[in-house]
Amino acid sequence: MENVLKSEIPEGPLSEKWSNYKKTAKLVSxxxxxxxxxxxxxxxxxxxxxxxxxxxxxYNVKSFCFQDSPRRAHSVAAQGGVNAAKxxxxxxxxxxxxxxxxxxxxxxxxxxxNTYRLAExxxxxxxxxxxxxxxxxxxxxxxxxxxxxxxxxxxxxxxARGQTGQQLLLGSYQALMRQVNTGKVSLYARHxxxxxxxxxxxxxxxxxxxxxxxxxxxxxxxxxxLATGGYGKIYYLSTLAMGCNASAIWxxxxxxxxxxxxxxxxxxxxxxxxxxxxxxxxxxMSESLRNDGRIWVPKDKNDTRKANDIPEEExxxxxxxxxxxxxxxxxxxxxxxxxxxxxxxxxxIGALKNAVYLDFSKAIKEYGKxxxxxxYGNLFNMYKxxxxxDAYLEPMKxxxxxxxxxxxxxxxxxxxxxxxxxFAIGEANFSDHGANRLGANSLLQACVDGYFVLPYTLQNxxxxxxxxxxxxxxxxxxxxxxxxxxxxxxxxxxxxxxxTAEEFNKLLGSELYDKCxxxxxxxxxxxAIKNIQDLRKAFKTDLIVPGExxxxxxxLEKAGRVADYMxxxxxxxxxxxxxxxSCGAHFRTEYQTAESEAKRDDTNFCxxxxxxxxxxxxxxxxxxxxxxxxxxxxxxRSYK
Amino acid sequence: xxxxxKIWRQxxxxxxxxxxxxxxxxxxxxxxxxxMLDTLNLKLVKKGEYPVEFDHDCREGICGQCGMMINGIxxxxxxxxxxxxLHMRSFKDGDTIYIxxxxxxxxxxxxxxxxxxxxxxxxxxxxxxVSVDTGQAPEANSxxxxxxxxxxxxxxxxxxxxxxxxxxxxxxxxxxxxxxxxTQLELLPQGQTETxxxxxxxxxxxxxxxxxxxxxxxxxxxxxxxxxxVLNIARMNYExxxxxxxxx
Ligand SMILES: Cc1cc2nc3c(=O)[nH]c(=O)nc-3n(C[C@H](O)[C@H](O)[C@H](O)COP(=O)(O)OP(=O)(O)OC[C@H]3O[C@@H](n4cnc5c(N)ncnc54)[C@H](O)[C@@H]3O)c2cc1C
Ligand code: SF4
Ligand code: FES
Numbered sequence: 001m002e003n004v005l006k007s008e009i010p011e012g013p014l015s016e017k018w019s020n021y022k023k024t025a026k027l028v029s030x031x032x033x034x035x036x037x038x039x040x041x042x043x044x045x046x047x048x049x050x051x052x053x054x055x056x057x058x059y060n061v062k063s064f065c066f067q068d069s070p071r072r073a074h075s076v077a078a079q080g081g082v083n084a085a086k087x088x089x090x091x092x093x094x095x096x097x098x099x100x101x102x103x104x105x106x107x108x109x110x111x112x113x114n115t116y117r118l119a120e121x122x123x124x125x126x127x128x129x130x131x132x133x134x135x136x137x138x139x140x141x142x143x144x145x146x147x148x149x150x151x152x153x154x155x156x157x158x159x160a161r162g163q164t165g166q167q168l169l170l171g172s173y174q175a176l177m178r179q180v181n182t183g184k185v186s187l188y189a190r191h192x193x194x195x196x197x198x199x200x201x202x203x204x205x206x207x208x209x210x211x212x213x214x215x216x217x218x219x220x221x222x223x224x225x226l227a228t229g230g231y232g233k234i235y236y237l238s239t240l241a242m243g244c245n246a247s248a249i250w251x252x253x254x255x256x257x258x259x260x261x262x263x264x265x266x267x268x269x270x271x272x273x274x275x276x277x278x279x280x281x282x283x284x285m286s287e288s289l290r291n292d293g294r295i296w297v298p299k300d301k302n303d304t305r306k307a308n309d310i311p312e313e314e315x316x317x318x319x320x321x322x323x324x325x326x327x328x329x330x331x332x333x334x335x336x337x338x339x340x341x342x343x344x345x346x347x348x349i350g351a352l353k354n355a356v357y358l359d360f361s362k363a364i365k366e367y368g369k370x371x372x373x374x375x376y377g378n379l380f381n382m383y384k385x386x387x388x389x390d391a392y393l394e395p396m397k398x399x400x401x402x403x404x405x406x407x408x409x410x411x412x413x414x415x416x417x418x419x420x421x422x423f424a425i426g427e428a429n430f431s432d433h434g435a436n437r438l439g440a441n442s443l444l445q446a447c448v449d450g451y452f453v454l455p456y457t458l459q460n461x462x463x464x465x466x467x468x469x470x471x472x473x474x475x476x477x478x479x480x481x482x483x484x485x486x487x488x489x490x491x492x493x494x495x496x497x498x499x500t501a502e503e504f505n506k507l508l509g510s511e512l513y514d515k516c517x518x519x520x521x522x523x524x525x526x527x528a529i530k531n532i533q534d535l536r537k538a539f540k541t542d543l544i545v546p547g548e549x550x551x552x553x554x555x556l557e558k559a560g561r562v563a564d565y566m567x568x569x570x571x572x573x574x575x576x577x578x579x580x581x582s583c584g585a586h587f588r589t590e591y592q593t594a595e596s597e598a599k600r601d602d603t604n605f606c607x608x609x610x611x612x613x614x615x616x617x618x619x620x621x622x623x624x625x626x627x628x629x630x631x632x633x634x635x636x637r638s639y640k
Numbered sequence: 641x642x643x644x645x646k647i648w649r650q651x652x653x654x655x656x657x658x659x660x661x662x663x664x665x666x667x668x669x670x671x672x673x674x675x676m677l678d679t680l681n682l683k684l685v686k687k688g689e690y691p692v693e694f695d696h697d698c699r700e701g702i703c704g705q706c707g708m709m710i711n712g713i714x715x716x717x718x719x720x721x722x723x724x725x726l727h728m729r730s731f732k733d734g735d736t737i738y739i740x741x742x743x744x745x746x747x748x749x750x751x752x753x754x755x756x757x758x759x760x761x762x763x764x765x766x767x768x769x770v771s772v773d774t775g776q777a778p779e780a781n782s783x784x785x786x787x788x789x790x791x792x793x794x795x796x797x798x799x800x801x802x803x804x805x806x807x808x809x810x811x812x813x814x815x816x817x818x819x820x821x822x823t824q825l826e827l828l829p830q831g832q833t834e835t836x837x838x839x840x841x842x843x844x845x846x847x848x849x850x851x852x853x854x855x856x857x858x859x860x861x862x863x864x865x866x867x868x869x870v871l872n873i874a875r876m877n878y879e880x881x882x883x884x885x886x887x888x
Contacts (some may be wrong), residue, residue: 129775131777131780160794276668
């Protein structure tokens with residue numbers, strides 16, 4: 001099975017692969033471009049930048065998102081920043097160093113050539129965004145400002161206050177709207193893709209539901225691009241937006257696109273904890289807080305005193321104790337896992353005993369409140385807005401939350417999925433981050449895919465399609481797909497059970513978080529698979545969705561998303577079970593060192609798993625893309 | 641605590657709407673406003689009734705998708721806060737809360753509290769951008785921008801496009817929203833070349849969408865979750881007049 005997957009890495013040394021590719025990629029003449037149509041699903045950084053760039057080139061683009069405006073895609077929520085190897089700080093940064101940091105951060109589980117290209121195109125992105133009017137932070141001299149971010153020793157992160165994602169997204173949204181103005185982009189907001197249509201094995205269109213009218217529509221094109229973001233919402237409680245979903249990629253998966261490393265999920269250590277059973281969302285608090293905040297739990301698990309009443313010697317600063325060299329700045333996966341250990345040992349704090357303290361009292365004593373306010377004032381305000389608590393007076397309560405999907409649709413170097421004519425970009429694909437994503441690299445990846453990579457690789461594909469007529473949406477394959485979608489909707493509406501989709505999502509999410517979250521074990525995963533199968537059965541018979549198909553119906557929207565989660569969740573567990581090693585965010589309790597660190601197995605598991613749908617969620621076929629390291633020798637990550 | 645709700649229910653843009661009464665007996669202080677509505681909806685769905693439709697997505701105050709009139713105030717009583725960031729601790733046991741959609745001619749009701757704000761997108765489409773194609777950008781540091789200018793541009797760029805300014809305005813004007821984009825791009829050298837063309841087409845579009853005229857009541861800034869300044873409107877008017885004169 002191993003050679004089903006062709007990664008299509010170009011010839012030549014690492015640093016020349018992308019330019020070699022661009023030199024030889026096929027072109028489409030401007031005259032022919034206007035005869036070709038492309039569907040781009042998603043208007044986050046990946047989708048908006050791709051749609052705008054393709055339209056500028058002269059293609060006809062149809063752009064879809066489920067929000068009421070493309071500007072609201074969840075890229076908008078990214079706070080920290082975006083990386084680029086500009087070396088403005090003269091601190092020894094380079095494309096190679098950025099590539100290496102990313103590869104190492106991902107625990108040597110990504111494809112060298114893709115990761116290199118990400119670093120190589122990073123500088124261009126800063127130029128592009130600046131030209132669009134993105135107000136990045138500036139030094140007093142007027143030049144762009146940088147800061148450092150987790151896991152690296154240089155300052156390569158560009159930022160726009162704590163709203164980098166918002167500002168980058170507005171840049172690409174405006175570029176997109178400019179093309180709407182020229183007529184090259186047709187915009188379909190409040191539309192949800194519910195199926196992919198294949199004609200003679202090629203992706204030729206989608207079925208989408210107009211969320212305002214309930215109408216199920218057909219859209220045809222010469223190629224389809226999925227830029228639909230991450231699926232962390234499968235855990236229900238996460239840093240994602242309420243509507244984030246796996247439906248587009250999952251339905252493409254069921255039509256033949258392979259899913260790669262689906263179980264690799266980044267769980268972010270510094271989020272606001274769940275405070276009650278009705279909570280819907282775990283807000284991310286910037287990682288930068290760990291620069292001055294100290295993380296601790298009471299030594300005694302029955303301690304009911306208020307934080308400030310617990311004396312110093314009765315506190316366990318467990319990160320400082322376990323990782324003296326990195327202390328509170330240990331990488332995300334390690335910080336999250338350690339918090340879980342404490343919580344599982346009954347030492348969690350707060351009403352639900354599900355959090356740990358992040359304490360600024362030492363820093364306030366040392367530097368004064370004003371300095372701390374200057375550094376983190378906006379975050380302390382946000383914390384107060386949500387919790388009502390003043391973190392200058394008592395420690396914050398934080399806990400880990402699902403945050404980023406390293407897994408996604410398998411794509412080759414050209415970002416093609418295993419279905420001809422179907423491409424996947426941004427967080428929706430699996431490509432560049434390996435088993436753990438470094439902070440500030442995913443805004444970058446979404447942008448690089450959309451602005452700089454896809455326009456070349458899609459054109460290389462379209463060059464062979466210029467003779468193809470406009471796709472006929474009356475083709476029997478469209479009938480079939482539309483009927484299937486309608487039948488599924490009808491099924492949801494007529495089940496008339498007792499539990500809402502959200503209730504099912506919560507049950508699934510806590511099962512997954514518990515057994516396929518921060519740490520995984522054979523026993524737990526096998527149990528989870530069984531439980532998920534039972535839950536899926538219950539979902540089929542006990543779901544309740546009110547109302548009709550032909551109207552605004554948010555419960556119906558949720559039902560479709562949760563139905564897909566019910567299947568994807570099992571694949572995540574199967575994937576985690578199959579990988580008998582620990583790497584990055586994937587921590588199998590059976591595979592750890594004597595010091596409880598992840599134990600990678602390069603002899604047996606140096607591959608990306610790419611799962612093929614086999615008519616049944618319990619029966620996927622494993623394909624392996626062997627990872628070949630030509631330039632770098634994988635080493636052991638150590639943070640002691 | 642016990643909360644009484646009077647919520648605007650309207651099946652679609654054609655139907656007539658009305659307030660319906662609901663009571664929730666056990667509302668926790670730490671619930672967000674939208675989570676409070678979630679609990680109401682859960683109850684309604686379980687009873688086989690149709691839940692209250694409202695818009696929301698990020699639930700962290702940045703996407704701009706949420707928004708409703710809460711006791712007559714866009715996004716509710718807490719200053720500089722979106723509906724999703726409002727929490728029930730801002731209310732008292734026994735309170736009655738009126739909840740309505742953002743109302744404006746340019747925001748037709750879709751259902752219940754959901755409105756269609758595409759008119760704001762249309763304003764951006766008409767000129768709210770810098771005309772630069774992918775690949776044309778010069779080296780970023782080739783155009784230094786003073787720290788203060790970049791920060792001022794950011795202040796205007798922080799608009800989340802929620803439409804609260806329109807809803808809070810007695811004229812249903814989109815002047816605050818439109819002027820914020822004009823100001824951001826005008827403050828940056830990258831955007832300056834197109835200012836006069838931009839301001840003319842965006843103002844024209846604003847009128848075509850059916851937004852009212854600004855009469856400087858300044859209600860918009862008060863209810864804007866991002867505290868976007870009304871000085872942007874003055875700047876827009878100045879640029880507009882300048883462009884009109886120069887184009888004569
Ligand atoms: C709270 C938070 C903070 C973050 N901070 C950072 C950071 O500081 N730096 C960094 O580099 N990364 C950060 N990330 C990660 C980064 O923001 C995302 O990985 C990235 O923005 C994803 O972009 P995207 O374009 O792939 O997807 P998204 O921006 O999520 O866009 C997805 C799009 O697809 C559409 N869509 C989805 N499903 C469907 C469907 N079925 N039908 C139609 N349309 C659909 C949506 O409407 C949307 O337009 C953060 C993430 C979160 C959640
Ligand atoms: S100006 Fe303020 S109120 Fe108006 S859309 Fe922007 S953020 Fe919302
Ligand atoms: S839901 Fe995004 S701003 Fe309120």
